[in-house]
Amino acid sequence: MQTNANPKTAFRDGLFEGKVVLVSGAGTGLGKACAEQFARLGASLVICARDGERLQATARDLRELGAKVLARPMTIRDPEAVQALMDEAWREFGGIDVLVNNAGGQFASPALEIKPKGWLAVVDTNLNGTWYMMQAAAQRWQKHGQPGNIINVVAVIWRGLPQVAHTCAARAGVVFLSKSVAVEWAEHRIRVNCLAPGTIQTDAFNYYNEQGRASFQQANPMKHAGEIADISEGLTYLASDASKFVTGEVLTIDGGQQLWGDPWFDGRPTYFELDYEVSRRAG
Numbered sequence: 001m002q003t004n005a006n007p008k009t010a011f012r013d014g015l016f017e018g019k020v021v022l023v024s025g026a027g028t029g030l031g032k033a034c035a036e037q038f039a040r041l042g043a044s045l046v047i048c049a050r051d052g053e054r055l056q057a058t059a060r061d062l063r064e065l066g067a068k069v070l071a072r073p074m075t076i077r078d079p080e081a082v083q084a085l086m087d088e089a090w091r092e093f094g095g096i097d098v099l100v101n102n103a104g105g106q107f108a109s110p111a112l113e114i115k116p117k118g119w120l121a122v123v124d125t126n127l128n129g130t131w132y133m134m135q136a137a138a139q140r141w142q143k144h145g146q147p148g149n150i151i152n153v154v155a156v157i158w159r160g161l162p163q164v165a166h167t168c169a170a171r172a173g174v175v176f177l178s179k180s181v182a183v184e185w186a187e188h189r190i191r192v193n194c195l196a197p198g199t200i201q202t203d204a205f206n207y208y209n210e211q212g213r214a215s216f217q218q219a220n221p222m223k224h225a226g227e228i229a230d231i232s233e234g235l236t237y238l239a240s241d242a243s244k245f246v247t248g249e250v251l252t253i254d255g256g257q258q259l260w261g262d263p264w265f266d267g268r269p270t271y272f273e274l275d276y277e278v279s280r281r282a283g
């Protein structure tokens, strides 16, 4: 079987034996790889995404790795569908131990041109959808007196994200929502953290044009994109007891992008070419 699972993981076999991990957006990319990592380490999986075919393909791969799997096509933008998914997870597995909110995305656009429907689609997915999942899980953990662990996949927002202002706003919302409930929910033994990937080579790069994709390869001082395993290892750390004293934190895995780098999802506009670059090109 060809999978994204990382056979070189630093984590020990059986680490997640008896644990249940819910991963949203597990039909592709980072979500699929992270679900495979948890399966490899012994977890049972609940997975969701909109596209049922890709989701079932992931479910098959996870079962080949020995995991029990509940796979549900749904959108995290529908709070009732989220409630139904959580109810099913509790019915099937008696609960979940870890919630990985990985589902998300955006489209590149100058902020001046984003239409209300596009703005709402991105904010509804990345902020509202993530919140519905967080609250639905936390309500059940509280009701059953179970501890919980939430990891929200966000982005490197600290210097803004030009050409994807909608996602930057939504992810910033998730970061500070997470910090807020990390405090509120500590008394229920629920940890809440975020993981901010830099540019990580996945098929999703193909949603962006050639210039955008090229900029993702030079978006940090290491001057290359990260690998999926860089993220699945970080997620595993946050999901495990190795991070049991960590809550309200953002783990940034970005090759230094938050400090230096010039990523442009739609290519760098001429205005941002620096004078010395223009004169060098002119000879």
Ligand SMILES: CCCCC/C=C/C(=O)SCCNC(=O)CCNC(=O)[C@H](O)C(C)(C)COP(=O)(O)OP(=O)(O)OC[C@H]1O[C@@H](n2cnc3c(N)ncnc32)[C@H](O)[C@@H]1OP(=O)(O)O
Binding pocket: 104, 105, 106, 107, 108, 109, 115, 117, 118, 119, 121, 122, 125, 155, 156, 161, 198, 199, 200, 204, 205, 207, 216, 219, 263
């Ligand atoms: C610096 C760090 C770099 C990191 C590099 C990579 C980062 C990543 O995050 S890669 C992973 C990303 N994956 C995706 O982004 C997935 C692809 N995106 C989407 O699925 C959509 O953008 C979505 C998140 C908005 C999906 O929502 P959905 O409701 O399915 O959206 P619709 O297609 O129905 O469109 C609704 C509305 O949105 C506007 N719109 C959508 N796409 C575009 C576009 N390409 N350009 C401009 N506007 C777009 C538009 O207004 C749509 O309405 P209509 O006009 O009626 O179609």
Ligand SMILES: NC(=O)C1=CN([C@@H]2O[C@H](COP(=O)(O)OP(=O)(O)OC[C@H]3O[C@@H](n4cnc5c(N)ncnc54)[C@H](OP(=O)(O)O)[C@@H]3O)[C@@H](O)[C@H]2O)C=CC1
Binding pocket: 024, 025, 026, 027, 028, 029, 030, 031, 048, 049, 050, 051, 052, 054, 074, 075, 076, 077, 102, 103, 104, 105, 106, 125, 129, 153, 154, 155, 156, 196, 197, 198, 199, 200, 201, 202, 203, 204, 205
């Ligand atoms: N790759 C990168 O460089 C970076 C990625 N990220 C974020 O990491 C996450 C994973 O990215 P990546 O794997 O590269 O991208 P993908 O586009 O491959 O993954 C996003 C997943 O989310 C699912 N999804 C989207 N909307 C919904 C929804 N409304 N309900 C349920 N599932 C949904 C998609 O499946 P479906 O369409 O079937 O619903 C898809 O499987 C995303 O949130 C992304 O924005 C952040 C920074 C950098």
